[in-house]
Amino acid sequence: METVQVKTKDVTYEVVLGEGAIGTLPQVVDALSPSVTSVFYLIDETVYEKFESIIKAFAPKHKRIFWHVLPAGEKVKTFEVYQEVLGAALNAGLDRQSLIIACGGGATGDLAGFVAATYMRGIRFIQLPTTILAHDSAVGGKVAINHPLGKNMVGSFHQPTAVIYDIDFLKTLPACEIRSGFTEVIKHAMIADDSFLVELMQSINTLEEIDPTYLSRCLKRGIEIKASIVEQDERELGIRAYLNFGHTYGHAIEAWAGYGKWSHGEAVMVGIIYALLISKELNNIPFNIHSFINWVKKLGYEVSPPDDASFDELATLMLKDKKTIAQEIRLVILKSIGIPSLQKVTIEQLKEIDHIIRKM
Incomplete structure (x- = not known):
């Protein structure tokens, strides 16, 4: 225990x-x-x-x-x-x-x-x-x-x-629930532990047969990362917002589809890819996004939003995100793997990345 x-x-x-x-x-x-x-x-x-x-x-x-x-x-x-x-x-x-x-x-x-x-x-x-x-x-x-x-x-x-x-x-747990949950493990690695992310990408080739001992280790590491952030910022006045990496676009997909139509984690995985593309555009992060996308595809994730969810509809929902202030959308993006930041992003920048992710 x-x-x-x-x-x-x-x-x-x-x-x-x-x-x-x-x-x-x-x-x-x-x-x-x-x-x-x-x-x-x-x-x-x-x-x-x-x-x-x-x-x-x-x-x-x-x-x-x-x-x-x-x-x-x-x-x-x-x-x-x-x-x-x-x-x-x-x-x-x-x-x-x-x-x-x-x-x-x-x-x-x-x-x-x-x-x-x-x-x-x-x-x-x-x-x-x-x-x-x-x-x-x-x-x-x-x-x-x-x-x-x-x-x-x-x-x-x-x-x-x-x-x-x-x-x-x-x-x-059914496969869709395993995928949904494992997104948050990947998120924790993305925002706080680059070596953990490398380990996950090298060790996990399928989500259907994860050794329980290794899964327990992954979950413990995710909990440790979250606990460390919560201890510093319990009420999300600062760095706790980093735990929302991938969630702004992901929550918009969930809300657009109707809660429960897309699982939380599978929507957030699309949001993570969206945030990575913006991180590459704004911060030129040294990370092979295409390799990451190929990996999560192999694990069974969708990597693009629903075809019939227009950008305007998703943008309207993103404007309702709790990190939005004075109608300015703020996204958690990365300076590099393990180093997140909260940055203002214009509608034009969001639309450009939306256009890119739909081609994935």
């Missing part, structure tokens, strides 16, 4: 990572102070169908426990589901010493964390992620739901009490 400590100005917590990590959940809950009065599981319906017996076997003992099954995927992050869950929490009689446990992928964690942040002005929650993608979203305390006009536009910063990441849950 591995652990990574996340330390912010006000909170310190651990990410427990490894096969069988769920077994540590009861003792983690029992050690909390003040003691937990009740536990409210918010659990993805697919995860519940596959793993109900395992999850219930390791539920905290001698607690009032409630279960609420959520829709799978991005459709959980709506005002309607948020209101429904608040009602369920009130009906269960949760108080300020209750605990929410988010059990599912990144979308489940985002919704559950936002409920925890706003219920009675904030109660504790634990992330129990079940996807590769959630190695990123479960750490750092950014919680949110979507608005039809923008992804994660309604949210808060609310750090979890703990993250328990059991690698065994990942063994049944």
Whole structure:
């Protein structure tokens, strides 16, 4: 079992990572102070169908426990589901010493964390992620739901009490979920560790048969990179924006398609390529982008936006990005691999790169 400590100005917590990590959940809950009065599981319906017996076997003992099954995927992050869950929490009689446990992928964690942040002005929650993608979203305390006009536009910063990441849950993930999650591993290498990126490109030839031990190592390194950034900038006032590398264009694709039509990670991979092309144009980064594109194609990723998503439509959505200030789009791009920056980019520059990426 591995652990990574996340330390912010006000909170310190651990990410427990490894096969069988769920077994540590009861003792983690029992050690909390003040003691937990009740536990409210918010659990993805697919995860519940596959793993109900395992999850219930390791539920905290001698607690009032409630279960609420959520829709799978991005459709959980709506005002309607948020209101429904608040009602369920009130009906269960949760108080300020209750605990929410988010059990599912990144979308489940985002919704559950936002409920925890706003219920009675904030109660504790634990992330129990079940996807590769959630190695990123479960750490750092950014919680949110979507608005039809923008992804994660309604949210808060609310750090979890703990993250328990059991690698065994990942063994049944479909290929599209593996690709979606592994994008964030690649992103972390891109913004913080050039040698890690080289290793990934040399070691990973397929995402369908990754050795669990090596996958665990990759996820731990990604969590370490994110934890380091979050510790320096918890509320995204500066360098935490670097974690959005590839996300501005990627989120625009997600919003254009309708949340859930393109997986988050597969849309962000197109955004990463878009950001790399802009980095080459503006900063002349010393990186073989075509070699990278050939590699991710081999891993099964799309490398261009949908043909019928016009640049004007995507640009309108990018203007709603949280990094946009005074109608000026700011993108996370690279000075070189491992050295990101946040730069203003004109509509003309964005359009030029959009034209290039559509030929990939």
